[in-house]
Amino acid sequence: MSGAAAAPTELAFSRRRRRLRFASRHLTILVGGTLLVLLIALALAAPAITPYDPIALDVTHRLRPPNAQHWFGTDNYGRDILSRTLYGGRISLFVGIAAALASSVTGTAIGLAAGVFRWADAALMRVMDGLMAIPSILLAVAMMTLVRPGVLIVIVAITIPEVPRVARLVRSVVLVIREQTYVQAATSIGTRLPRLLLHHILPNTLTPIIVQATYVCASAVLLEAYLGFLGVGIPPEIPSWGNIISDGRTYVQLAIWIVLFPGAFLGLMVVAINMLGDGVRDLLDQRLASRF
Amino acid sequence: MNAPPALEIQDLTTCFDTHDGVAVAVDGMSYSVGRQETLGIVGESGCGKSVTALSALRLIPTPPGRIAGGRVLLEGRDLLRLSEAEMRQVRGNAISMIFQDPMTSLNPVLTIGQQIAEIGMLHQGLSRKAALDRAAEMLRTVHIADQRRRLEEYPHQLSGGMRQRVMIAIALTCMPKVLIADEPTTALDVTIQAQILDLLNELQEKTGTAIVMITHDLAVVSEMAQRVVVMYAGQKIEEAPVDALFEAPLHPYTCGLLAASPRFAEGRAEDGRRVPLAEIPGTVPRLTAPPPGCRFAPRCPLAEDRCRAERPALSEHRPGHWAACWHAGEMPVAAHHA
Amino acid sequence: MPETVAAAPLLVVDRLSKHYIVGRHLFGGGGMALRAVDGISFHIGRGETFGLVGESGCGKSTAGKAILRLTEPTAGTVRLDGVEITALSRRPLHQQRRNMQAIFQDPYASLNPKMTAAAIVNEPFINYRLHSPRERAERVAALFARVGLRPDQMQRYPHEFSGGQRQRLGIARALALEPKLVIGDEPVSALDLSVQAQVINLMVRLQEELDLSYLFIAHDLAVVRHISDRIGVMYMGRIVEMAAAETVFATPAHPYTRMLLASVPSAGARRGSRRRPVLRGEPPSPLAPPAGCPFHPRCPDAVARCRAEVPLLRQVGGGHLAACHLAGGDAVDATSGARATG
Numbered sequence: 001m002s003g004a005a006a007a008p009t010e011l012a013f014s015r016r017r018r019r020l021r022f023a024s025r026h027l028t029i030l031v032g033g034t035l036l037v038l039l040i041a042l043a044l045a046a047p048a049i050t051p052y053d054p055i056a057l058d059v060t061h062r063l064r065p066p067n068a069q070h071w072f073g074t075d076n077y078g079r080d081i082l083s084r085t086l087y088g089g090r091i092s093l094f095v096g097i098a099a100a101l102a103s104s105v106t107g108t109a110i111g112l113a114a115g116v117f118r119w120a121d122a123a124l125m126r127v128m129d130g131l132m133a134i135p136s137i138l139l140a141v142a143m144m145t146l147v148r149p150g151v152l153i154v155i156v157a158i159t160i161p162e163v164p165r166v167a168r169l170v171r172s173v174v175l176v177i178r179e180q181t182y183v184q185a186a187t188s189i190g191t192r193l194p195r196l197l198l199h200h201i202l203p204n205t206l207t208p209i210i211v212q213a214t215y216v217c218a219s220a221v222l223l224e225a226y227l228g229f230l231g232v233g234i235p236p237e238i239p240s241w242g243n244i245i246s247d248g249r250t251y252v253q254l255a256i257w258i259v260l261f262p263g264a265f266l267g268l269m270v271v272a273i274n275m276l277g278d279g280v281r282d283l284l285d286q287r288l289a290s291r292f
Numbered sequence: 293m294n295a296p297p298a299l300e301i302q303d304l305t306t307c308f309d310t311h312d313g314v315a316v317a318v319d320g321m322s323y324s325v326g327r328q329e330t331l332g333i334v335g336e337s338g339c340g341k342s343v344t345a346l347s348a349l350r351l352i353p354t355p356p357g358r359i360a361g362g363r364v365l366l367e368g369r370d371l372l373r374l375s376e377a378e379m380r381q382v383r384g385n386a387i388s389m390i391f392q393d394p395m396t397s398l399n400p401v402l403t404i405g406q407q408i409a410e411i412g413m414l415h416q417g418l419s420r421k422a423a424l425d426r427a428a429e430m431l432r433t434v435h436i437a438d439q440r441r442r443l444e445e446y447p448h449q450l451s452g453g454m455r456q457r458v459m460i461a462i463a464l465t466c467m468p469k470v471l472i473a474d475e476p477t478t479a480l481d482v483t484i485q486a487q488i489l490d491l492l493n494e495l496q497e498k499t500g501t502a503i504v505m506i507t508h509d510l511a512v513v514s515e516m517a518q519r520v521v522v523m524y525a526g527q528k529i530e531e532a533p534v535d536a537l538f539e540a541p542l543h544p545y546t547c548g549l550l551a552a553s554p555r556f557a558e559g560r561a562e563d564g565r566r567v568p569l570a571e572i573p574g575t576v577p578r579l580t581a582p583p584p585g586c587r588f589a590p591r592c593p594l595a596e597d598r599c600r601a602e603r604p605a606l607s608e609h610r611p612g613h614w615a616a617c618w619h620a621g622e623m624p625v626a627a628h629h630a
Numbered sequence: 631m632p633e634t635v636a637a638a639p640l641l642v643v644d645r646l647s648k649h650y651i652v653g654r655h656l657f658g659g660g661g662m663a664l665r666a667v668d669g670i671s672f673h674i675g676r677g678e679t680f681g682l683v684g685e686s687g688c689g690k691s692t693a694g695k696a697i698l699r700l701t702e703p704t705a706g707t708v709r710l711d712g713v714e715i716t717a718l719s720r721r722p723l724h725q726q727r728r729n730m731q732a733i734f735q736d737p738y739a740s741l742n743p744k745m746t747a748a749a750i751v752n753e754p755f756i757n758y759r760l761h762s763p764r765e766r767a768e769r770v771a772a773l774f775a776r777v778g779l780r781p782d783q784m785q786r787y788p789h790e791f792s793g794g795q796r797q798r799l800g801i802a803r804a805l806a807l808e809p810k811l812v813i814g815d816e817p818v819s820a821l822d823l824s825v826q827a828q829v830i831n832l833m834v835r836l837q838e839e840l841d842l843s844y845l846f847i848a849h850d851l852a853v854v855r856h857i858s859d860r861i862g863v864m865y866m867g868r869i870v871e872m873a874a875a876e877t878v879f880a881t882p883a884h885p886y887t888r889m890l891l892a893s894v895p896s897a898g899a900r901r902g903s904r905r906r907p908v909l910r911g912e913p914p915s916p917l918a919p920p921a922g923c924p925f926h927p928r929c930p931d932a933v934a935r936c937r938a939e940v941p942l943l944r945q946v947g948g949g950h951l952a953a954c955h956l957a958g959g960d961a962v963d964a965t966s967g968a969r970a971t972g
Contacts, residue, residue: 181739184700188732189803190724190757199753203744336822451912481685481849483909486893490908508823511852515895538897552827554856555894566834566856569827575792 029283032275039269043089050083054239063255073257075248084239085262091240092221092269095151099158099220104213106159107166108205112197114167115174125171128164136161137226144232154233158223162216169212173205180204207284214277218270225266241266296368297324298502299348299387299470304362306340306347308579309355315579317343319526320362325470328496330503332517332534334510334549338576340526341506345472349389350379367469385415388463392475394455398447404431404458405443411465430461434491453484457491464495472504477512489516511555514538519612522546525577525587528606532613542615544592547623548572586617594619638712639673640843641697641730641811646670646706648689648696652917662917666692668867669706671943674811679837679844681858681875683851685890687913689867690847691735694815697845698732699723711810728758731804735816737796741788747774747799748784754806773802776839777832794825801832805840813845818853830857851894855879860949863887866916866924869943873950883952885929923955931956 042049052058052070058078066073072081114124131139140157147153177183178201186200227233228242229249236243241262248258306318318340325331333341346352348364348371364371366387371379383389391397399407405427412423424443431439434457447455456476463471473492477485489512496503505516513520513534520537522530522545530543538556541547550556551570574591577583585603589595599618606616615621648667667689674680682690696703699715708715710729718726734740741750748770755766771781777798788796797817804812814833818826834857836842848854854861854875861878863871863886871884882888889909911928914920920927926936933956941953 181734181736182742184695185732185734185740185800185803186742186753187700188698188727189754189807190727191753192724192757195757199745200742204742336824453912482851483685483889483893484912486895486908489895509895510823511895514897515900534900535897549823552824553852554830554850555852568831568834569856571828571831572824 026279026283028275029279032272032277032279035268035272036276039089039265039272040093042086043093046083046086046090050080050086052080052083054079054083054087055237056080063251065255066257072261073255075244075255075258076251081244081258081261084244085241085265088239088241088244088262089265089269091151091234091238092224092266095155095158095224095234095240096217096221096269096273098155099162099223100213100217102155102159103162103166103216103220104209107163108170108202108209110163110167111170112174112202112205115171115178116193116197116201121171124167128167131161132164134161136223137230140223140227141230141232144227149232149235151234151238154224154227157227158220161223162219166209166212166216169208170205173208174201177201177204211277211281211284214273214280218273218277221266221269221273295326297326297365298329298367299504300324300363300365301344301348302363302365304344304347304364305360306343306352306357307360308357310580312578313580316582317357317526317579318347321523321526321528322362323521323528323531325502325504327469327502328500329519330496330505330517332513332520333504333506333523334508334513334520335523336508336549336576338525338579339523341523342474344523345389345474345504345506349383349387349472350376351389381415384411384463384468385466386468387470387472388466388468389472389474390456390459390463390476392478394452394459394479395447397459398455400447402446403443404445404447404450408443408458408462408465411462415466426465427461430465431458433464433495434458434461436461451484452480453487456480456484456488460488460491460495464499464501467499468501470502470504472506474506475508476505478507478509485512492516510538510549510553522549525582526579527587528616529588530615530617531606532610532615536610536613540621541623542609542613542620543588543617544594544619544623545572545588594622637676640676640678640711641674641845642707642709643673643693643697644671644707644709646693646696646708647704648692648701649704664916665689665867665919666916667696667703670862670864670867670869671706672862672869672872674843674845676810676843677837677841678860679846679858681854681861682845682847682864683849683854683861684864685849685913687866687916688864690849690864691815693864694732694813694845694847698727698730698813700732728807729809730811730813731807731809733797733800733804733812733814733817735819737793737800737820738788740800741796743788746785746787747779747791750788750799751802751806754803758807760807769806773805776805776836777802778828792825793821794828797821797825797829798832801829801836805836808840809842811843811845813847815847816849817846819848819850826853833857851879851890863890866913866919868924868953869951870925870954871952872943873947877947877950881947881950883946883950883957884925884954885931885956886925887952889928923953 062078064074114121143157225242228240229246234240244262304321308315335341408427409423412418412426428439585601586599589599604616604618650664651661684690695701751770858875862869871887922938923936926932941955943951943953946957
């Protein structure tokens, strides 16, 4: 009988410590995810929970600091900052997610084409390089001044500068996958290009695309705020974080709360999305690593 | 020959803490190797042969691994009791290791000269110039021509065989008492492998280094080793002088390995038809939940209740030939051509 | 033993070459030719196993890929059952792929990690629009049984299988289209010894049951000897010796083959003198092959003629070919084994 069996086979870690280890390893996902879920819930519930109409004026209570009636205070028109912030969150989320989706789909299509069709590679990538050379804000501002403002246009203006990032990533992943044995094996059993793309190459590029999409989302949220701040974003009658901060910019010394709360929410949203992205990437990397 | 062994591992046990429980990768391993002797450690992947060597050199990442018991005696000193600083003095100096993949064992951003000289500077206190001179001398010892030029080159400029020679040069710079070679030729072509094995033998004759040759390749062991240890699922199940192991193996697993190897198996019957290679049914047990009793029992054609309940102790069935089996020597075995 | 001479061979490879151009300038000038495969010729009969053996870089894997047209040959022809594979355009090639299938070396990389085992084996049917869905399911189940996998494993993903099981899955996939020829590119090199035996036995059994021909590409001489009827030894992109398996091992005619066999570790080498003949040096760079015989820089028997003139494959015995000036023999047409003219 192996006498050493008793001691080593006991778990070195108690159950509680194992739970702690699990939590610490997945900290980014847990924190980021929870925060994001919270913000999304607040934004979605805005019509139900906001005490005031976000665009209602109330000049008798202008520039009030945070108090019992107005938790976040009021702006120079007497509008409730809390209500405006929560409604602004809806816009930011919508724009962020829509831009992330649009740029992911477009970027993936371009990246796939560039990675699979050698003749298209050079042309497509040079166009992408050209787009990347233009600062995204500049590009967005230019677009906005040419077209009548609206939410849809803002989404397009934010999507375009983000496409090259996704396209380059997808292209590099596709180049690796293309050389994998299972792609060659698929060719040997008669798989033709459309199926090869759809069933073999694309599913194996999804992981990095998803991770990148979260970063694009954070970037889009910020970009929307910049555009609003510069006055070329969402039309001023719709409350968005950028607009609110822009409006409050002249009152920074008098009534800092106008800028503070939307700014804080903006920061939290971006941090939450980035943390989620980091966590998802680490999780998927781990699983990949342990598989091989 | 009763000189004390160069390296003696006694009852070594190494565990890994995983999600699925504790995996006992090495369970009470003992072996020893003497001066100018080559000991072969044979087994398939996952049997613990590499982990044993890494444990001896204290290279197991802790966590999740830990050495749960045993002693590793290098010239009488128990390596497991040394501090990390003392251990660093020993590694590369009194005991060295060469690894399987020469592509990843060398640092790609340092020149060959820098990597060999590092050892001399570290352990022998040589100046940079003296260390580089020693490096050139080592390259000559491992039969690399044009030494001065090679010292300036980077690993990627060398072929696999040359990189492995460089690894051997690094390992032998300080004339260690023991060299552990972990699958040193598995990644190499057979003709290059022959060169490397010859080189190891030549260097052993010159320096008297003890070599522990870890491999899954029975042919390599048949050529290089004087004694062989066979491992299965973290345990030693047979140990014998090399000729005895190949001609009259005792443990059913060893018999199975030999019969499954095209090199040593029957090959063709008289009528020219291929004789199927013997298959060992089933798979290796999971180290987190090994079967009670003999670990090979689930796959063994000779297994009985006693085997499943009681782990067989290692006993000396013939002089110098040990096996851990209740039915040692009962497998019908064809003559093996080694 | 199969009839290799009387019946027409299943696969005929004639002066197959694959060259890569490396170091080409931006607009097409310059560049050096890397002759990965340099004019090899051989044939495989029905139900026969041809072992293509050689060390890394000799071009055996590239040859396999070129025959399957997974990479396009630079020159030469490949005929499968009379059809010239190398001349086919895309659509007819697609149809012919059904007759030649492949098993790959790396059991971890040759299966799409995102597809279930059943989906992997079913895919060939989808590609060729064969059988009704119900029949497909039946055939997949039958293939699983044939290669020794259990039905409950059909919905598992590749990472849930062991290396040997994945290789069986690859074999099942290769058999789906009922090919005549299966090309195994190092199919057992990445497997443990006991698992290797299982897969080798399976391949032998399948060959008997389904009358398959194998092109078995490997570097392990013992395995190749066990499974092959005939063997071709490759060096630097060329076949330097070709004969029945036992002949190659018993009476090797080419110095490289002799060296290869002598290099295999053995107890005999230990017991005898430690200084048995060992091949000196390293293989030359494929970008700068030596003039004359590619083996002459490392050959212990090289003479002046070897440095100047490339030796052709010559008949040195019944069905035994070797490309060496010192082995003698008559020039031969390697595709059929018949005497060549001139």
